[in-house]
Amino acid sequence: MEQALSRDPLVVAGTSAAPDLTEDEARARVGRLLARRAAGTGDRWVVVADGLDVGVVGARLEDDGWELGWALLPAGRGRGLAPGAVRQVAETLLAGGAHRVRALVLPGNAASRRVACRAGFVRDGVLDRGGRRLQVWCRAPAARA
């Protein structure tokens, strides 16, 4: 999954993921993700449709709280899967005590803006990270959509 995502142009354009991972690099990435999960500072869920793994929703604990990211492989797109998957992960984290959950979206990423909105997130300004200006989307426990 990590290798396939790294080889998809839309995922590379829309996320901070390193492009075109070798199998060893992808396995090393999975190792880092598992270490983060063990430390309680990250987690990752696979989106499954018709028995196939078609994407991921990832969560990472930053200084400001939990940040979500998401990506689907081409086989999972255009089926309305992303908003429900993102909503479930956000609600899991909020139910676990997070006071809010954020997502950072590149301004040109219309599909992800729509996903955030449909998952109950609201716009909460912009920030600069890694030389890129990102839209902040926020989901708080009281949000309804």
Ligand SMILES: CC(C)(COP(=O)(O)OP(=O)(O)OC[C@H]1O[C@@H](n2cnc3c(N)ncnc32)[C@H](O)[C@@H]1OP(=O)(O)O)[C@@H](O)C(=O)NCCC(=O)NCCS
């Ligand atoms: C973002 C992503 C998961 C959306 O997947 P998707 O399958 O296209 O999304 P869905 O089918 O669930 O549709 C979600 C909404 O986005 C809309 N949408 C999809 N592509 C769009 C586009 N290019 N422009 C505008 N809206 C778009 C859909 O119409 C739908 O809205 P609606 O329910 O109001 O009609 C997918 O494009 C992807 O993996 N992108 C690369 C990774 C990425 O950018 N991640 C964001 C990190 S924050």
